[in-house]
Amino acid sequence: MSDKFVLIDGNSILYRAFFALPLLNNDKGVYTNAVYGFTTMLLKILEEEKPSHLLVAFDAGKTTFRHETYKEYKGGRQKTPPELSEQFPVVKELLNAFQIKHYELDQYEADDIIGTLSEQAKEQGLDVVVVSGDKDMLQLVSDKVTVHVTKKGISDVDAYTPSFVEEKMGVRPEQIIDLKALMGDSSDNIPGVPGVGQKTAAKLLKQFGSLEQLFENLDDVSGKKLKENLTNHKDDAFMSRELATINRNSPIEITVNDVLYNGYEERKVLQIFKELGFQSLLDRISGQKDDSEGKDELEEINFTVAAEVTEEMFTGEDAIVIEIFGENYHQEKILGIGLVNDKGAYYLEPETALSSSLFQQWAEDPAMKKYVFDAKQSVVSLLREGVAMKGITFDLLLASYLLNPSDNNHDIPAISNRMEKNVVLFDEEVYGKGAKRSVPEKDVLAEHIVRKAKALYELRDEMTERLKENEQYELFKELEMPLALILGKMEHQGVLVDKNRLKEMGEDLRARIGQLEQDIYNLAGQEFNINSPKQLGPILFEKLGLPVIKKTKTGYSTAADVLEQLKNEHDIIPKLLLYRQLQKLQSTYIEGLLKVIHQDTNKVHTRFNQALTQTGRLSSVDPNLQNIPIRLEEGRKIRRAFVPSEENWFIFAADYSQIELRVLAHISGDEKLIEAFKNNMDIHTKTAMDVFHVSEDEVTPNMRRQAKAVNFGIVYGISDYGLSQNLGITRKEAKQFIDKYFEIYTGVKEYMEEIVREAKLNGYVSTIMNRRRYLPDITSRNFNVRSFAERTAMNSPIQGSAADIIKKAMIDLDGKLKEENLQARMLLQVHDELILEAPKEELDKLKEIVPAVMENTVQLEVPLKVDYAYGDSWFDAK
Secondary structure, three states: OOOEEEEEEHHHHHHHHHHHOOOOEOOOOOEOHHHHHHHHHHHHHHHHHOOOEEEEEOOOOOOOOHHHHOOOOOOOOOOOOHHHHOOHHHHHHHHHHOOOEEEOOOOOOHHHHHHHHHHHHHHOOOEEEEEEOOHHHHHHOOOOEEEEEEOOOOOOEEEEOHHHHHHHHOOOHHHHHHHHHHHOEHHHOEOOOOOOOHHHHHHHHHHHOOHHHHHHOHHHOOOHHHHHHHHHOHHHHHHHHHHHOOOOOOOOOOOHHHHEOOOOOHHHHHHHHHHHOOHHHHHHHHOOOOHHHHHHHOOOOOOEEOOOOOHHHOOOEEEEEEEEOOOOOOOOOEEEEEEEOOOOEEEEOHHHHHOOHHHHHHHHOOOOEEEEOOHHHHHHHHHOOOOOOOOEEEEHHHHHHHHOOOOOOOOHHHHHHHOOOOOOOOHHHHHOOHHHOOOOOHHHHHHHHHHHHHHHHHHHHHHHHHHHHOOOHHHHHHHHHHHHHHHHHHHHHOEEEOHHHHHHHHHHHHHHHHHHHHHHHHHHOOOOOOOOHHHHHHHHHHHOOOOOOOEEOOEEOOOHHHHHHOOOOOOHHHHHHHHHHHHHHHHHHHHHHHHHOOOOOOEEOOEEEOOOOOOOOOEEEOOOOOOOOOOOHHHHHHHHHEEOOOOOEEEEEEEEOOHHHHHHHHHHOOHHHHHHHHOOOOHHHHHHHHHHOOOHHHOOHHHHHHHHHHHHHHHOOOOHHHHHHHHOOOHHHHHHHHHHHHHHOHHHHHHHHHHHHHHHHHOEEEOOOOOEEEOHHHHOOOHHHHHHHHHHHHHHHHHHHHHHHHHHHHHHHHHHHHHOOOOOEEEEEEOOEEEEEEEHHHHHHHHHHHHHHHHOOOOOOOOOOEEEEEEOOOOOOO
16 A cells, blocks of 8 residues: 555635534633534544645635735635634644644645645655645646545535546546636636636637637637637636646645654543543544553552452442443343542442442441442442442532533543543443443453542542532532432332233234225225335325425435325325324334333333433433323323232322423513413413403414414424414414514513523523523524524523423422322323322322422412322323
8 A cells, every 4th residue: 555645725624614513612712613623524534544644734824926916816705704713723733732734834825735745745656635625626636636625514525536527527637727717716716707607618628628729719619709708808817827726836845754644642632622622522532542552541540359348448438330231220230339439449249249238238328428420320220139229429420411411421431531530441442332342351340440430539529519610519419419319219110011901002003004004005096115215205296196395315205294294185195194103103112112011020110311401301211201102092092001010009190280381481570471370371372362362252272272382382482484384374474473472471572582692691591490501502603503592592491490390399299208108109200290109098198299299399480280180090190
């Protein structure tokens, strides 16, 4: 293999990245979007091209030798945005960290540096790759030089070889400058010849070969106007060629041998990534080194593999990591236990710890403070082994989540990297990835687990301090921490599923699906694969002649949104939509649930994600019990399979009524909304009365439906387009509806405007309990990106506050059930709803306790309202 020289046009790529990505800044306020885009491209180049020589060239300034020829060269260009200008020095710092040479030359452009070095490299037999967003570089293409030109944004590139240049541009590489001479270049203010575009210029060069030959044979040019323009603008054409020609003999003071590339030091790159806030790129870098290299750079650690548990191990201020293999702690056995405190660091085999009465006493002693990574996982993992852990005072996962809610990685190595603790390797480096994942040798595993515990122990104080600085320590200590332990109990308890009833539902669904298949075949006039868009498309749009809404690369689109638009066009469409819905119910919820029912207990043990959503809402997985579709009767019926775990017990369901609208009334302080809720009015009827100027008894069901769509749409920052789609009305009508709403509820309008201003000032919005949502896109230059951030700013405090309220209600209710010594227990939380199970004799008590606790968990400007019901199954309780 020959050596490869990669030359990057720094200005061009940075410009592309800046305008392709939303305006981002790090925690110090430094803009980083262009640097981030540039870095992702750089990493891709290093991984794919593996260059032996590497240079990034920059323009030295606005004035070049070309301005002597034509003062208006590059005239008319918009001034570089200051948000981009300030990123040039940052990207040069980044290149230094990567140990990549960068160069600029006074009076010359990056193109000239690249052109000169590419000539030198060719003479030395190197293969050259030029990376740019500018097609001017195509004149450099040869058998030894390939030019990569970015297309959309910066990630998509075309690799131009001589044949590809000819295919795409219609000329050979050596004709590119003549092409530019004729067609000009508005971005560089190169005039060219009026009326000559790329196609005409390529056609002329194909006919005449070169600019000189063309002007020597003008009489042979067809077209009076074209010939006239060429005659009148001959000087412009030759000047344009001079301007467009890259100088391949620039007086650079750098040679090919000066830009040998031997790679970078991971430590330096990780450091600058941390400073810039490039969290998503940390894994990409750290995963490129082998385990032995990684370990060399880690801080040294001394620990003891304990043969037995002794009292001296525990101090009452202990960090403990309970390691499992995989995510599902309801199934996975404990691999090992790491314990770190101010006395030392210890590794415990699971058998050693779990067979020890001393370990159990310590774990179950609430006076012994324990710092854990994930309280819920720790509690459940030990509960499965008969140990009820108490005394947890710090949870690293939850602390990290509250401080960085937009981050998608909150494991110990990622947190350690963010906090600059070089203590622990990433799990992938120890366990491997994907199908190659496996448990390592005992000594490697032991060290990894202890390193995690050490990181946890060292991070506790700093994370606590940051929470206090953010005024989030109370949220952490009084809400999320206690909730984690309650969720752990709920998960461990699980929900009983009537397997036979679920199987019967599956059989019924299969029969319905089979009947729908026959109906669809009859309406289509033939049998075909309903699940194949390639077969369904021609039937709908050719055979049945339905209007084509959208096409894809492979044919007609038969996506759900397309079918929704066609549902009144033919009887086959509603059948297809129902067929797809029932198929999803069958595969995802009937078959999916049957797979995750625990063999011994016949229960499902969902896992609640407490550190996932940016609003603070809980989600659930394995199985996801929050997403069972209930709009369809068949979907609702699936809840019949969820039953009490003991005889003569009932399922009890309680949910908040319109909690988000009540929170909106409280946060906005809107007098009319507050009055409506205080008077226990139906808020949708009240909105319909105000918007349509009718009395309560004149409000029709359709009026109320429209008012409901607006009320909930306002909470989610709906646009006139979104509302028009929801209600099947024109955008103009929808806009009038929204405008009318804001005329009536002026407090809501003022809140929406004020919260956006606050978000732009602070970079985040907060809930009533001080949960933050960071909004880096709130100042984006891109209208769509900025608009989404503004809508998020409006709705996050509402959704997040509603999430805070139900979380607090769960803590209060858990305490009340204990205080009243009831057997009733919480099983699930689904959005604004709590599901409990209880013996028949406790139902009267629950009817009294549950609504009272939930309605009084916080005091708002409006009353909270809770509805409840109970029955033999979750379905019956609804």
